[in-house]
Amino acid sequence: MKLAEARLTIVGLGLIGGSLAAGLHDRCAGLTGVDADPETLRLAQARGIVDQVDSDLRAGLAACDMAILAVPVGEILSILGRLGADLPTPRFVLDVGSTKSAIVSAMRDLPAEIEPMGGHPLCGKEASGLSAAEPDLFRDKAFVLTPLERSSDGVRLLAGEIIGAVGGRPFLLEAAAHDRILAATSHLPYLLAVTLVSSVAEIAASDPSAWDLTASGFRDSSRLAGSDIRMMMDILSTNATEIRKSIHIARDILEQLETALDKGDLTAIESRMRRARNYMEELRARQTAHTARSA
């Protein structure tokens, strides 16, 4: 089935679901938006990014070819457990949740007639919710797909077409590798931001002006501490093992830095700093190359 022939239902019209709706609504045979929040449904209709809306999950899934699950991981798991039971049986199911092992594992148990695919577009931004959604959110960003053995050619093609339609870069990965890597590149940055804010709070307990002396460096480094708690709790609970390993690596590095400062071994610290700066420069060069290729 081609995207142009497919009726899509997007469950959850937040930043990701709303942006998918904005990018896909005129590329498919019909797009239904499902969200628990009536105001979000009104806004989606006002922006013209959905053909119809439904506050009821069962009704919204009733007549679609593909369900795109764009809610927090815990809710995705709950919906997967109900498909084909008290919820309808869409032919294709794609999720865009932030962790993949638990979801892919739940997808293995779906009724045989469902063709599932795990996905995760890497494109968060500071603002969340439908009001921040935009069709270009995925442009030139990695859109991870974690196919299952049972994922059909049909769902692979359709997922690829969706990524192409929103301008993303498809990135195939095992669910376990996704979770191992994202523990370091995404979940650890969040916990370090929480750690930074908590550390400044400890200093501010005796020096209240600490909060007044935060500048742009602190602002960027702490931004993720403002992330949605529900979403982050679902990530922590479904990727606890890998996140623990990442925290442990970070603690080891901080301990090395503290020990080197203790011993006045500035050379060791400088060498660590230079390596980090070199990685940053390589990464920037790599990202510039990506952008140049896609321009």
Next chain:
Amino acid sequence: MKLAEARLTIVGLGLIGGSLAAGLHDRCAGLTGVDADPETLRLAQARGIVDQVDSDLRAGLAACDMAILAVPVGEILSILGRLGADLPTPRFVLDVGSTKSAIVSAMRDLPAEIEPMGGHPLCGKEASGLSAAEPDLFRDKAFVLTPLERSSDGVRLLAGEIIGAVGGRPFLLEAAAHDRILAATSHLPYLLAVTLVSSVAEIAASDPSAWDLTASGFRDSSRLAGSDIRMMMDILSTNATEIRKSIHIARDILEQLETALDKGDLTAIESRMRRARNYMEELRARQTAHTARSA
């Protein structure tokens, strides 16, 4: 002496020194720029933000009323040690270095005829160097002053007038409190960024695609790891004690998070996350209030 009557010499035309020159050159009786880099001197003249330039520190300081030292902390300390010896004796000296205890301590030993003042404008940005300098860099930003007992009314007034001329918010603080607070709000974020990049590098050693799976959250959280190494080394070596304490606080918090994950105690983690998010919201409200007051 009023700013309009003062001849200023700014030593170091990087981001901060260059921005001060851009904001002050038409508010004072004459502005000399000193920098070791001939290309920087040429650019400063081309931009018209200095009346004259000098690559020689002694010549540049010869006929000024106030020297503004805008070089890395180590170089500021070296210059302070030479004023009145093999360097001239400007009447007023203001520095804008990133740590204050070592500098204020060196200022105590200046020849008696010099009127010194410690300063630190909190306004870094991603880019550095004169090409990134702009007169509005300091607008609505905290500009810390750490006066010494020996700081005269004259230098206090002049420093205040300079901050007013560039639109900053003067913030009086003891040097020790500055260093204690900035260890948490500025130096720790840098080290956490280095830690994050180093952690991803460890994961990338076995999963090379890790670098491809970094998104905007990682980019913001890691940005400071690209900071100038020389500047950061000077900060680390002149604020080692307070920075060690900050690292230790951060390590404790990470250990609590790891232990809670180990024990599956998600409630403890969620409570830590909520507190951090609340601090972020309070800080944002406070900063919005600042901006509203100054509008």
